[in-house]
Amino acid sequence: MTNEVIKREEFGDVALLHIVTTSVDAISATAIEAACINMRPITVLDFGDVAFINSAGISALLKFVVSARKSGYKLYAMNVSPHHQKIFKMVEMSRFMPTIEERDLAAYR
């Protein structure tokens, strides 16, 4: 499934959501939130293309955190830049969406 900002890939229990916008901000937030459907037991957000995240974007990402918690699913972040890792740590987002390496997903493919 593809929409404006998220390209979705599924295998086994995993949903891998590639964020394909460079800016996770007030403009892209609505489309990102709209992609928060049909989460899988392991949902991974891929930030490989993301160059910028602000607090409006963090608010949109929190929809995924809430949805995962309600379903008892695991949520991970992948390909997070060092700067965004710093920001996620500052607001303690990383506690609810820890990072995962691409190689760790290989077992599920």
Add this chain to the structure above:
Amino acid sequence: MERVLVNIPSNPVFERVVRASADEVGQAIGLAPDRIEDLKLAVSEAVNNAIDHGNHRQAAKLVEVIFVLDQDKLEVRIRDEGEGSERVDFSRRVVDEHNLEAGMHRGFGMYLISALVDDCEVSSSQHGTVMTLRLYREGYQR
């Protein structure tokens, strides 16, 4: 001293214009790449705050951003045309279980600004609010 002035309507899409300007200014004065990222995020938060809470997204009202390039620092002044704010809360705010359960998913912006720049201040009157951010160049007193 050099100045760069950017005026935008109160539409969040134009925050990206200011952010791009911050990137260029940061590079022009030789900030390190990670400091430029800090600058862009702090300016983004301040501009979004001016658009949303100062001007209440009334497109006719402008947000004025002035980058002042000094020998020792970069100062960024973000001014809205709102009615002023009694208080701006820069206290630390993080994601926690209580906020998630309560649906409180916003409000990280002011904390991020205060944590990412060297200093910041707010002055407010019935004619609007000005937020001033400062990043000192490497080797200069903070």
